[in-house]
Every structure is written in C-alpha cells, then in structure tokens.
Amino acid sequence: MNPTTLKLCLMAVLSLVGIGLYGLMICRNLIKMVIVLQILVKAAALGLILAGQMSSQINLGQSLGITVIVADTIVAVVGMALAVQVQRRLGTLDVDALSSLRG
Amino acid sequence: MTYPSFLWLIALPLVTAPLVYLAGRLGKRIGQRVLAQGAAIASLLAAWMPFILASVELRIYGPHSFAAEAISLRLDGMGLLLAGLSLGLGTLVVLFSGSYMANEAGEEKYYAMLVAMIGVMIGLGCTGDLFNLWIWFEAMAVSSYLLVAFYRDQPASLEAGIKYLVQSAAGSVLVLLGIGLVLSQTGTLDLMEILTIAETSPLMLAAGALFLIGFGVKTALVPLHTWLPDAHAQAPSGISAMLSGVVIEAGMIAMLRSLLALTGVESLWGPLLMGFGALNMLAGNLLAFGQKQVKRMLAYSSLVHIGYMLVGLGITFYAGESGGAQGGLFHMLNHGLMKGMAFLAAGTLLYALHLSLGDHKPLLIADLAGAAKRYPIAALTLSLAVLGLGGLPPLAGFMSKWQIFVAGFETHNAWIGALVAFAALNSVFSLAYYAPLVNAVYRLEPSESVLSGKPLSGLMKVPLIVLGLATVAIGIWPALLDWLTVPAGATVLVGLGG
Structure with a gap:
C-alpha cells in the first residue's frame, strides 16, 4: 500500500471517530444513537484492518475487523430492542423523555 | 491432547446456559417453574469441580496456557481470583433469586443470561491475548445490558439500560482503537509478547490512555461513572449484587491486564491509577452522602471501593512491591462479598416491602425504620455488610x-503516605452514611411499610447467612484467602517484571 492510501485510510478512521463522537453528543433520538454507535464501530474495524496492514499481517487485521463487526451487531440489536421497548412504553424515541433517574 | 481443567471451568457455564433456558421453557410448560433455577444451580455447582482442580493445578504447576487457533487462554493468580469471586457470588445470587424472580415474565432468560455472564467473566480473567480480552469484555457487556433492563415494562429500567449500553459501547470502541494502535506498533496481540516488545512512543502512550478510558467506563472511574448508580439501582437485586460485586471488578481486571502489558511504555500508570483512586473515593463519598434510596447509596459506595482498589494497585505499579496489589485484590474479593451481601439484604427487604406487593417503588432508607423487629436476619446482614464496607x-x-x-506507608514516599491518609479519612467519612442506615434499622420504631410487608421465604436467607459468616470469618482470619490473593498479587508483579 502506498503512503498516500495509508494516509487516506487513517484520515477516514479519524473522521469516522470524530463524526461518531460528535453524533453521540448531539443525537436525541434512540435509533440515531444506535446508528452513531455503529459508525464508531466501523471506524474501529477500519482501524484494525489498517493496523494489520501496517504490521504486514493484513489477514489478521481483516479477520479482527470482521469479528468486531459481528460482535458489535449484537450490541446494535440489543440497543434497537431497548429502543422498541421505549417506543412502546413511552410513545417516543426522544432521549430527553428518559430522564427520571437523577441524583 | 489433554485439556487443562480451567478450560472446563470456562466452558461449563457457557455450554449449559442455553440448557438452562431450555429447562426453564420446559418447566413453564409442565408447570414446574423451579426447573430454570434448579438447572442454573446444577450448572454452577458442576463448575465448582473444575475450579477446585484448576486451583490445585495452579498451585502445583504454576500459570499455564492453552491455545487453539486464535483462542489464547492462560490461567494465573488473577484469573483464578476472578473465577472464584464470580462463581462464588454467582451461586449465591442464583440461590437468592428463587422467590425474588418467581412470577416475573422471562424468568428462564434471567437464569440463562446470569449463568452465561458468569462463564464469560471467568473467561475474561483467563485470557492471554488483547483481542480475546476485548471479545470477552464485549460478551460480558451484552449479557449485562439485558440483565440491567430486565424489567422491560418499567421506564426507569429501560432508561438505566440505555444509559449503560451507550456509555459502555462507546468505551469499548475506544478500547478497540487502542488495540489497533498496539497492533500497528508491535505487530502482535499476545499480552506477554507486547510486554517484551513495546517501547516508549507517543502512539503506545495513546493506546494506554485509550485502554484506561475505555475499560474505565466499565470500572466506573470518576467521571465515567454516570451509568453506574442508575444501572445498579434499577436492575433486579441479584443482578445489582453481581454488577457491583463482580462486573466492575472484571472491568478492572481487563484494564489491569492491558496496562500491565504496557508497563514498559510509561511509568505514569501507577500515579494515574492512584489519582483516579483518590478522585473515586472523594466523589463516591460525596455522592453517596445524602442519598435517600438504599440501592443508590450502595451503588455510589461502589465508587469509593473501586477507589481503594485502585490505590492499592497503583502503589504496586509505582513502587514494585506486591503488598499493594495483594491488598487491592483482597479488597476486590471482600468488596464482592460485602457489597453482594448488602445488595442481597437490601433486595430481600425490597422484595418483602414493595415487590411482593406488586409495586416497583425504590426502597428508601426511611422505609427500613425498625426493620430489625420483623426481618431480623436481613437487618443483621445488611448492617454487617455496611459496617464491613465502612x-x-x-x-x-x-x-x-x-x-x-x-x-502505602511501606513505600516511604510522602505523597503516597498522604494519599493513604486521605483514603483512611474517606473510610471514616463513609460511616456518615452507613451508620444512619444501621440506626434506622435497629433503633427506630417500625415504619408503615415494614408493618405491612410480607414474610420472607427461607431460601432467600441462606445466601445472606453464608455471606455474613464469610465476612466475619475473613475479618478474624484474613489468611483464609491467601491461597487466592497471594498468587494474584504475584501475577501483577510478574507483569511489572519484578
């Protein structure tokens, strides 16, 4: 891989992390929140593949990336399931509706 | 090929968890609701056999590894300690949950997830590879999300579950980025190899910081603790006991393992751990003080105890003597027992006063006034637990x-001496919120909710009595647990190259 591609990939990882963290702060909708978390996970998966490439073990990097995607899909599913329950009980997906616990 | 016995220790709960679920479904169909709990107890009791064998093997052969393809497992003192804690407390929680969870929808899922979570935590303690560590960590997180949000028709439980999920998932992404950095710099994921290869560089330093923050969310380092009081207070009481007694400690073991692999990179980890310890003690005490809900108060006090453990571990990272880590890990065991007992005792009272009457109100300290007159065992164990924690x-x-x-004092370092004095002061200060609880339980006249509460079933009291006796016995003969804490402390020292 030539240095320019490497740099491009690195930029992609960093910007995905940035978008993800920014989204996590501003999103008020539960479904969007799950999507934002998935963006973060994709950044991490790309980062692992890149790390594999940089240490000349691209096979290892790719298998780590795929494992991460599989593992974090489960988190997304659980998140969505909770969002469904919230919609059913409260009739809204707004996170601000969930603020009974304080102190 | 022979399989070491710790492999069975990990595999048994994981393999039997789906069977527990099936047994529960079958039990529902034939009208025998106890089948799920019975299967869970059988599964965990069966896992005690390989645990005993593994502890004997560890004593005879020392730490040993097992590797198959990409799975790398290694039993050492720290892994055995976490296995003992999660198996011990887990068995008691399953025993306790019998009448507490009876008549809840999805009781069989509760037991299956609990057994799976125990297996995953044992695996987490026994891993020898950085990426495997993350997989175990994520599996533990997923099983605990479902257990925290178990009362899915209660908005408060859903809120706690979502807060926990979002924060924990963000933390685990940070860990993954750290793993990527380590892989790109060292070309390996094996924890022992990283320790020998890793050199000081800004990227490795960043990796360490990512591990500290990412695992720190689960360990509840202040200011990453905001999910903890909600999750601990809203989960079913058995799960509160597991979360506070084992899950945050498992997060700490994961953090410890990853930072130990990076000790060659930076000498700052020790002071950082101690600094977070001080912050945790102070913030936890201030937040626990003035809480009106029993379970929230206990949850905040977990922050304080994480602080003591971090101070102990930080002393060893800094000074290279095993005493601090041994004390920190000993405190991890004791905290598991005492906080487990506190949550289970609070759980029995919550069940008797509110849940069995069908309302999901939180248990207030005021509700407990005079509880000793009607519930002597629950009141005694709750008081023992909080006084022990204090x-x-x-x-x-x-x-x-x-x-x-x-x-801390043996390091002869003025700063560490001051930190230890601060910890001692915090310990005294914590009695300011524990003592009113004991006072309310024993000295006040019974409140209305105590008078209208339901009587307790006998099986619920068994775990309380066992934990109460253990707390007193360990207090009188602390050497009773040396077989677990000494090898665990030695593991930290080996990691530090001492």
Whole structure:
C-alpha cells in the first residue's frame, strides 16, 4: 500500500471517530444513537484492518475487523430492542423523555 | 491432547446456559417453574469441580496456557481470583433469586443470561491475548445490558439500560482503537509478547490512555461513572449484587491486564491509577452522602471501593512491591462479598416491602425504620455488610483496607503516605452514611411499610447467612484467602517484571 492510501485510510478512521463522537453528543433520538454507535464501530474495524496492514499481517487485521463487526451487531440489536421497548412504553424515541433517574 | 481443567471451568457455564433456558421453557410448560433455577444451580455447582482442580493445578504447576487457533487462554493468580469471586457470588445470587424472580415474565432468560455472564467473566480473567480480552469484555457487556433492563415494562429500567449500553459501547470502541494502535506498533496481540516488545512512543502512550478510558467506563472511574448508580439501582437485586460485586471488578481486571502489558511504555500508570483512586473515593463519598434510596447509596459506595482498589494497585505499579496489589485484590474479593451481601439484604427487604406487593417503588432508607423487629436476619446482614464496607474491625473490609494502607506507608514516599491518609479519612467519612442506615434499622420504631410487608421465604436467607459468616470469618482470619490473593498479587508483579 502506498503512503498516500495509508494516509487516506487513517484520515477516514479519524473522521469516522470524530463524526461518531460528535453524533453521540448531539443525537436525541434512540435509533440515531444506535446508528452513531455503529459508525464508531466501523471506524474501529477500519482501524484494525489498517493496523494489520501496517504490521504486514493484513489477514489478521481483516479477520479482527470482521469479528468486531459481528460482535458489535449484537450490541446494535440489543440497543434497537431497548429502543422498541421505549417506543412502546413511552410513545417516543426522544432521549430527553428518559430522564427520571437523577441524583 | 489433554485439556487443562480451567478450560472446563470456562466452558461449563457457557455450554449449559442455553440448557438452562431450555429447562426453564420446559418447566413453564409442565408447570414446574423451579426447573430454570434448579438447572442454573446444577450448572454452577458442576463448575465448582473444575475450579477446585484448576486451583490445585495452579498451585502445583504454576500459570499455564492453552491455545487453539486464535483462542489464547492462560490461567494465573488473577484469573483464578476472578473465577472464584464470580462463581462464588454467582451461586449465591442464583440461590437468592428463587422467590425474588418467581412470577416475573422471562424468568428462564434471567437464569440463562446470569449463568452465561458468569462463564464469560471467568473467561475474561483467563485470557492471554488483547483481542480475546476485548471479545470477552464485549460478551460480558451484552449479557449485562439485558440483565440491567430486565424489567422491560418499567421506564426507569429501560432508561438505566440505555444509559449503560451507550456509555459502555462507546468505551469499548475506544478500547478497540487502542488495540489497533498496539497492533500497528508491535505487530502482535499476545499480552506477554507486547510486554517484551513495546517501547516508549507517543502512539503506545495513546493506546494506554485509550485502554484506561475505555475499560474505565466499565470500572466506573470518576467521571465515567454516570451509568453506574442508575444501572445498579434499577436492575433486579441479584443482578445489582453481581454488577457491583463482580462486573466492575472484571472491568478492572481487563484494564489491569492491558496496562500491565504496557508497563514498559510509561511509568505514569501507577500515579494515574492512584489519582483516579483518590478522585473515586472523594466523589463516591460525596455522592453517596445524602442519598435517600438504599440501592443508590450502595451503588455510589461502589465508587469509593473501586477507589481503594485502585490505590492499592497503583502503589504496586509505582513502587514494585506486591503488598499493594495483594491488598487491592483482597479488597476486590471482600468488596464482592460485602457489597453482594448488602445488595442481597437490601433486595430481600425490597422484595418483602414493595415487590411482593406488586409495586416497583425504590426502597428508601426511611422505609427500613425498625426493620430489625420483623426481618431480623436481613437487618443483621445488611448492617454487617455496611459496617464491613465502612471498615469496622473485625470485619473483612477492615483487613483488606489495612493491608493497602500498610503497603502505602511501606513505600516511604510522602505523597503516597498522604494519599493513604486521605483514603483512611474517606473510610471514616463513609460511616456518615452507613451508620444512619444501621440506626434506622435497629433503633427506630417500625415504619408503615415494614408493618405491612410480607414474610420472607427461607431460601432467600441462606445466601445472606453464608455471606455474613464469610465476612466475619475473613475479618478474624484474613489468611483464609491467601491461597487466592497471594498468587494474584504475584501475577501483577510478574507483569511489572519484578
């Protein structure tokens, strides 16, 4: 891989992390929140593949990336399931509706 | 090929968890609801056999590894300690949950997830590879999300579950980025190899910081703790006991393993751990003080105890003596027992006063007034637990705190001396919120909710009595647990190259 591609990939990882963290702060909708978390996970998966490439073990990097995607899909599913329950009980997906616990 | 017995220890709960679920479904169909609980107890009791064998093997052969393809497992003192804690507390929680969870929808899922979570935590303690560590960590997180949000028709439980999920998932992404950095710099994921290869570089430093923050969310380092009081207070009481007694400690073991692999990179980890310890003690005490809900108060006090453990571990990272880590890990065990007992005792009272009458109100300290008259065992164990947590001799909590403090003074460093004095002051201050609880339970006239509460079933009291006896016994003979804490402390030292 030539240095320019490497740099491009690195930029992609960093910007995905940035978008993800920014989204996590501003999103008020539960479904969007799950999507934002998935963006973060994709950044991490790309980062692992890149790390594999940089240490000349691209096979290892790719298998780590795929494992991460599989593992974090489960988190997304659980998140969505909770969002469904919230919609059913409260009739809204707004996170601000969930603020009974304080102190 | 022979399989070491710790492999069975990990595999048994994981393999039997789906069977527990099936047994529960079958039990529902034939009208025998106890089948799920029975299967869970059988599964965990069966896992005690390989645990005993593994502890004997560890004593005879020392730490040993097992590797198959990409799975790398290694049994050492720290892994055995976490296995003992999660199996011990887990068995008692399953025993306790019988009448507490009866008549809840999805009871069989509760037991299956609980057994799976115990297996995953044992695996987490026994991993020898950085990426495997993350997989176990994520599996533990997923099973605990479902258990926290178990009362899915209660908005408060859903809120706690979502807060926990979002924060924990963000933390685990940070860990993954750290793993990527380590892989790109060292070309390996094996924890032992990283320790020998890793050199000081800004990227490795960043990796360490990512591990500290990412695992720190689960360990509840202040200010990453905001999910903890909600999750601990809203989960079913058995799960509160597991979360506070084992899950945050498992997060700490994961953090410890990853940072130990990076000790060659930076000498700052020790002071950082101690700094977070001080912050945790102070913030936890201030937040617990003035809480009106029993379970929230206990949850905040977990922050304080994480602080003591971090101080102990930080002393060893800094000074290279095993005393601090041994004390910290001893405190981890004691905290698991005492906080488990506190949550289970609070759980029995919550069940008797509110849940069995069908309302999901939180248990207030005011509700407990005069509880000793009607519920003597629950009141006694709750008081024993909080006094032990407050560090009153001759209970277990005093002994492990004492060990940490002694290790701190032995470094002859003025800063660490001051930190230890600060920890001791915090320990005294914590009695300011524990003592009113004991006072309310024993000295006030029974409240209305106590008078209208339901009687307790006998099986619920068994775990309380066992934990109460253990707390007193460890307080009087602290050497009783040396077989677990000494090898665990030695593991930290080996990691530090001492």
